Amino acid sequence: MLRLDGITKIFGGLTALEAVSLEVKKGSITGVIGPNGAGKTTLFNIVTGLYTQTSGEVYLAEKNISRLATESLAALGLVRTFQNVELFGQMTVLENVMVGLHTKSRSGVISCAFKLPRQIKEEKYIKEKALNWLEFTGLTAEAGNTANNLPFGKGRLLEIARTMAAEPQLILMDEPAAGLNDMETAQMAGLIYKIWESGITVVLVEHNMDLVMDICDSIIVLNLGKKLAEGTPREIQENPAVIAAYLGEG
Amino acid sequence: MDNSPQLFQYVLSGLSNGAIYALIGFGFAIIYNATGIINFAQGEFVMLGGMLTLFFLVFLSFPLIPAIVLAILISTVIGIAFERLAIRPLKNATPLSMVIITIGASILIRGIAMLIWGKDTHAVPAFSGNDPLYIAGATILPQHIWIFAITLLIIAANKIFFNYSIVGKAMRACAYNSQAASLVGINVKTMVLLSFVISSAIGSMAGIIIAPLTMTSFDVGIMLGLKGFCAVIIGGMSSGLGTIMGGLLLGLLESLGAGYISASYKDAIAFIILLLILFVRPEGLFKQKETERV
């Protein structure tokens, strides 16, 4: 599904990632873990085109996406969430999800301004679909609220509803459980599982080891910008290099 | 025909204007580095310097030095009031709201100046007469010498303050990382206020020394402010050598352009340079390009 080939990223003089190669299998839930500063978020930013890598290539389903702009990736089935939850704060919950359907609709400036029949039909479709995704994430009751007024946990759910609306093949989740309490984390795990069940490949960066070990079928460990290990949760838990890295970092 | 005296004249007036642009640019940089705000009212302090000096010197017949001191003091007090009344109370400041508030302040200051002093353009007497000095066949006014001397003085004082005094170092620390600065006990709010004090004082000083050459009126602040901004953009938002070079470069290009191409497009030259720099090298001409980070 997703293949990284020798990704290196240098900021100024600092090497954030060094020749990282990895592969995410279609239909898997893959966890990317590692101590702080390991380069996990940088990796996501490179895959989603927010950073340009110093060298190396990124392939999405065998298509080279290394040079593609961020905005063209959603249409190819690649979306992401953010560590700090990037909502459209001034818009309603429903509108947030409707933006998620941007790539699923075509009307341009002219047909929107003149409300051409095709656009009215499309608008109806967008709203229907968006409501479905709100139901999927259990946010139906919040539809009319302003996104900024949502509690943090629901904000995370909304971000997921919005990414699901793009009907992706692959979702990158940047610390989906950060800032959530135990119950919310359990709900999040259930939701991720539900997303996976619908046939979507999930890659997540996460610090909550219980969650990672619980739901991931494959784990990649980064440390100091390099790939340290990869394997099943059990293999990773028993890998001496991983244990050393975590203990060494405190 | 020998063109060199004429060329010298253009270069001289370009450099003296450029020095003023650099000083105004410093004002922008000092506030920007302390707060992340581009103060659109910066030009109004330049206007205040010139107009207040005129007011005390000509209307009230004060001697030169007290008139200048009072002009700087009053401009600075207005700068403090601006920071306390409009900048500090603002919650959830966005770049957009900051642009609008500082524009609002600039209109307000300009409007009040117009109410008090009217719309006329006034000549301000030069500090030490208008008898030109002749150097190698070219004329140089005493005011030019004042401009260069005072600019050098301010640059030096600026350098010493920011590099050697405790307060100056604290301000630089705030610019670099205000959170970390407040952790080590620096009062960030005071530093922000101080940045407004310094930049309104420098701005008004620039207005005072240029006024005798260019005349002054309530609305000179717009153009001077924008050109100062142009200088500081060329200099990469630093209050150092880059901005001085930026100001001088701008002044020179403007003066030579006006002299050899067209005087009526003099102001357009500055803005075309501004747009080109913003389009091509928004990080300035004299700064190393930094790696982009999201």
Added chain:
Amino acid sequence: MLQLFLKNGLVAKTTMTKEKREIIIFLIFTLAVLITPFFLRGSYFLNVLVFIGINTMLAVALNLLLGYAGQISLGHAAFFGLGAYVSGVLTTRFGLDPWLALVIAAAVSGVLAFIIGFPILKLKGHYLAMATLGFGIIMFIIFNETVAVTGGPSGLSGIPNIQISSLIFDNDWSNYYLIWTITLLVMLLSINLSQSRIGRALRAIADSEVAARVMGVNARLLKVQIFTVSAVISAMAGSLYAHTMTFISPASFGFNFSIELVTMVIIGGLGSIYGSFLGAAILTILPEFLRILQDFDIIVYGLMLIIMTMYLPGGLISGLEQIAGFIGSKIKSRGGSHA
């Protein structure tokens, strides 16, 4: 399951009434515009209303950029002026029909906006503000200095009125209906646009450009597109201004007017089309009241900008909505306690 269904139905219902409400508000507004002249005596008030119409177009145009996409322009008077001058020059010097001139003026302005839009909208925040300001001043200098074409500071006179077969728009009544027909059209199209996927994408860009791009919104292109639309509307307003005034001079298209436009949008309400009307109306009427205090208006603008940004960032329209909402909830709660 039943509960979910009910909630879904509820949401669909409230949003549908919202759409209906929107249509009703627009119809009431249109009706008010149509009948207002009958209640006014003398051409003075009609004249002011014509200016409110032109300024509303301009404020709506700027609001699409500033209020929806969150991108500031401090040089919008330049597009207004460009529209006025292209139209004025083509009709006076080349004898073109005013309608054709209007279309060409809008097209020229749109093409210019599209070309400079790419480099200019790459900039953000303060830098964007300064760049658009610089652009506005360059255009102002061009209006002033190309004397052979524009007539320079002394202006361009003798611009013909707009004409539809034998109907010449040369008096206050006809001008009023001409300007306001187009203003209402601009408002309607802008409302439609703001409630569509394009409008949502623009607001998404304003809230979080990165997230919008991740969701597939081509932020850069969309910003340039809306900048172009905004410039086209502004140029149309400029052309109409030239043909109703029959005289134009650069002083109307300078830096101060750009700031006035921003003030209209801010005090009316960012992201509200009716707010833009409100802002335009206030800023057109205010100088008339303050005429006795000559030039006092500039101080009032400055104060309004500061105070609105600090205490009512949603503008007057959000203040009005809050009041209306408060009264509405009072009425509702009273009705509820009776039931």
